[in-house]
Amino acid sequence: MTALAATAAVVETAATSDAGVATAVFNVARQVGSTVGVALFGTFTATAHHFTSGLHLSAGIAATAFALGALLALRVSSADPALAA
Numbered sequence: 001m002t003a004l005a006a007t008a009a010v011v012e013t014a015a016t017s018d019a020g021v022a023t024a025v026f027n028v029a030r031q032v033g034s035t036v037g038v039a040l041f042g043t044f045t046a047t048a049h050h051f052t053s054g055l056h057l058s059a060g061i062a063a064t065a066f067a068l069g070a071l072l073a074l075r076v077s078s079a080d081p082a083l084a085a
Helices: 003-013 016-047 051-079
Strands: none
Touching: 003 016, 016 051
């Protein structure tokens, strides 16, 4: 749900001549992150004693990572007025 906003932020902060490169690097990072996330989610679910406890652990880790990312984005945008605009 945040991919469009993140892509727009990357394109807007990159120089016009580097917009394609910035978008490509962002998409590669997003794909690698998704792959690692799915692998970890599957590992936690498969190695748990019960399926639901593995799902709860995976969901808790995902929620924590999302919250940390949101806090980091707020900190970066408040530190650099050009990013907040």
